Amino acid sequence: AQTVTQSQPEMSVQEAETVTLSCTYDTSESNYYLFWYKQPPSRQMILVIRQEAYKQQNATENRFSVNFQKAAKSFSLKISDSQLGDTAMYFCAFYNAGNMLTFGGGTRLMVKP
Amino acid sequence: GAVVSQHPSRVICKSGTSVKIECRSLDFQATTMFWYRQFPKQSLMLMATSNEGSKATYEQGVEKDKFLINHASLTLSTLTVTSAHPEDSSFYICSALLDRADTQYFGPGTRLTVL
Numbered sequence: 001a002q003t004v005t006q007s008q009p010e011m012s013v014q015e016a017e018t019v020t021l022s023c024t025y026d027t028s029e030s031n032y033y034l035f036w037y038k039q040p041p042s043r044q045m046i047l048v049i050r051q052e053a054y055k056q057q058n059a060t061e062n063r064f065s066v067n068f069q070k071a072a073k074s075f076s077l078k079i080s081d082s083q084l085g086d087t088a089m090y091f092c093a094f095y096n097a098g099n100m101l102t103f104g105g106g107t108r109l110m111v112k113p
Numbered sequence: 114g115a116v117v118s119q120h121p122s123r124v125i126c127k128s129g130t131s132v133k134i135e136c137r138s139l140d141f142q143a144t145t146m147f148w149y150r151q152f153p154k155q156s157l158m159l160m161a162t163s164n165e166g167s168k169a170t171y172e173q174g175v176e177k178d179k180f181l182i183n184h185a186s187l188t189l190s191t192l193t194v195t196s197a198h199p200e201d202s203s204f205y206i207c208s209a210l211l212d213r214a215d216t217q218y219f220g221p222g223t224r225l226t227v228l
Contacts, residue, residue, distance in 0.1 A: 033215050043204060045157075045219035047115075091156060101147070101208075101217055103156045 002027045002094050006104035013082045014112050020067075021077045021107050023092030030054075032096035034068065034075045039106075040088040048090070051075065079109075087111045114140050117209050119220030126197055127228055134192045134223045136207030142187035143209035147217065148180070151204045163190040197227040 003026045013019035025034070036048040051059045051068050058066050063080045079086055092104040116139040126132050136146055144165045149157040161182050162170045169182035179201075181193040190209075194201055204224050208217040 035216070037219075042221070043151075043206075044221045045206065045208070047216065047218065050214070050216055095215060095217070097215055100159050100162070105156050 002029075002032075002096075002099070002102045004092055004094050004102050004104035006090075006092055006107050008107045009105070010108045010110070012110040012112055013079075015082055015084060017082055018078060018080045019082055019109065021079075021090055021092075021109065023075045023077070023104055025073050025075065025092070025094050025102075025104075027073070027094065027096070029096045032094060034066075035093040035095065035101075036064070036066070036075075036077045037091045037093060037103075038086075038088045039091065040085075045091075049077065082111045084111050084113060115211050115214075115216075115218040116140050117207065117218045117220040119207055119223055121223060122221060123224045123226075125226045125228065128198055129196055132194045132197055132225060134194075134205055134207070134225075136190045136192070136209070136220050138188045138209040138218075141209070141211055143190075144187060144212065145210040146184060146190040147208045147210070148182060148190075148192050149206045149208070151206060151222075157206060194225065197225070199227045201225065202227045 005024045032053045034051045038046045038048045049061045065078045067076045089106045091106050094102045118137045120135045146163040148160045160175045163182045163184040165184045171177045184190040206222045207220045
């Protein structure tokens, strides 16, 4: 079974600064996908970024980028130029086809003005 | 693209009544949809996997007779909470799997309160 660990329950960052959220996972699979989802106070789960395990290049989406270290089973999310709207719960998740999406426990991020 | 809607967003009902929640993929077809439950300040807990045209697969500990799931079309799955009780009060979230991307997209959730 896969497990996903987010070791930072809460983090804060000043507006316009950069913050990195950690995620590690454990799997014996070689083909899989990793995701970061954001859940703001509205509780809508929003896909932030997606990484395919067979791709070495780190995924980026505007101010969001990941550091994917397959051998270390690490998948951290970097948010650049943090904005107040980035305040949310962030969930790291693991998926391989035919199985369930496994979530980490979440990191609550507060962006301070 | 990849928008999922969920209705209603909020429902309050009396104990013993049944409540139906709808989940729709608006701009893609989804052979597989999922139903989650989320308790305050916790992660999402998978309740069941809904496959179009076949029976849902329930996770261990989830009562299939209490949480009825129907996935009658490629864009609609429904969750019916039967004979609801106060302990069923929770936030329920659905998702739809975009097959070509192996990615789940989530609905906005339904807050159920059972009095």
